[in-house]
Each structure stands twice: as structure tokens, then as C-alpha cells.
Amino acid sequence: MAKPPFTNDIRTLRFLAGEMTQAELGEKIGVTRQTIAAIEQGKYSPTLEAAFRIAQVFGKPLDEVFCWTDGGE
Amino acid sequence: MTFREKMHWASLLAILAGFGWYFAMLLAAGGDASGLHDYFAGLLVLVIGGLIVVMTFAAIVMAIAAPSEASASVDERDAQIHMRGTFYAYYTLVVGIWGIGLAAHFGFGLFIILNAALGLLVLCETIRIGVQIYLYRRGY
Numbered sequence: 001m002a003k004p005p006f007t008n009d010i011r012t013l014r015f016l017a018g019e020m021t022q023a024e025l026g027e028k029i030g031v032t033r034q035t036i037a038a039i040e041q042g043k044y045s046p047t048l049e050a051a052f053r054i055a056q057v058f059g060k061p062l063d064e065v066f067c068w069t070d071g072g073e
Numbered sequence: 074m075t076f077r078e079k080m081h082w083a084s085l086l087a088i089l090a091g092f093g094w095y096f097a098m099l100l101a102a103g104g105d106a107s108g109l110h111d112y113f114a115g116l117l118v119l120v121i122g123g124l125i126v127v128m129t130f131a132a133i134v135m136a137i138a139a140p141s142e143a144s145a146s147v148d149e150r151d152a153q154i155h156m157r158g159t160f161y162a163y164y165t166l167v168v169g170i171w172g173i174g175l176a177a178h179f180g181f182g183l184f185i186i187l188n189a190a191l192g193l194l195v196l197c198e199t200i201r202i203g204v205q206i207y208l209y210r211r212g213y
Contacts, residue, residue, distance in 0.1 A: 026148075030140070031147075032145060034075050034150075034209075035148050035150040035151075038212055043213070044150055046149070
């Protein structure tokens, strides 16, 4: 499975948010712990809605959570 | 491993064991199977009943082991993985139906046609579940 053309700082943000667990974050946005783990590892690209929800949990704009890394168009 | 992934594994193993046994018996009967319609109909009922019992038991055991996961609703990744598995199974089903239609056209008997259709359904279900397990394991 190809890696998505973006990285994310969810793991760091969880740590900074009082060492929030993957399960806690998953519960806040309505996905399983495994889905959060897959997003963190770049194995799954979340929907736009889930991405915004994650950013909302941390009180950050979307581009501070997810960072586009593909240099192409 | 999520509750759903565990259930997929249980389904896959139960289907392979149950229908593997059924089709092994069918192949062992060979050309004489056409005179054993009632026997194989009974065998099929036994396999399907066995699958229902095994899957119910597996679901209960896994739900007791992890009640919170068992009651969790399907999330977006689960739904996408489900769709992907169904996508591959659907196209296998379409090709298989055409193949069975051709077999009927060339004069194969009803018993063979019905078992070919059953085999096709088992194949499609195996592909659907297998793809879903693969995507859960490899990431999606």
C-alpha cells in the first residue's frame, strides 16, 4: 500500500495534549484506536471530515496536523 | 486486532473448513455424485448450520473478551475496507456467473451447475474476506 503524500504530527500532538492515547483520540472523533494507529503510521488516509475533527481536537489548523510532502502537482 | 478483523479471520477459517470439506466430499464422489442429490443437500445444510453455530460462538467469545470493541460502530476505515473487499468479490462474481451461464449452455446438468454456483459464492466470499483481512494487515 503506497504511503500517502503527506505526513502528520498526531503522535506529537497527542503527547503534548497530556499524553492522550490513540483510543481517547479515536473516541473523540468517532473512529477505532486501530484507525488512529493506521493514520499515524501513514497506512491510511483519513477522510477530510476525520482530518478536520482531529485538528479540532488539538485546537490546531489542519496544516499544522497534516503536512503535504509530495513535491509534484 | 479489531473485533471486526477477528471476526473476518473466524469467518474465513470457518468457510474454508466447512465448504472445503463439502467440496472435498463432492470431488471424492466424482461422477457418482449425480445420484446423491439428497445426501449432498443434507451435507450442505449441515455445513451451513455448522457455520452459523461456529460464527455465533466466535462472536460471543470475542465480544466477552473485548466488549467495548464489539459494541463499537463501523468507522470510516472499516467501511472503506468493506467496500474494497466487496469490489473485488463482485467482479469475480460477474465473471463466474458468465462462466456458469456458458456451462449451462453446453449441457452440464443441474447438479453440477448448482454446485458450481455454490462454489462461486464461496470463492467470492473468500475473496471478499481475504481482501479485507489483507487491507487490515497491510494498512488502508
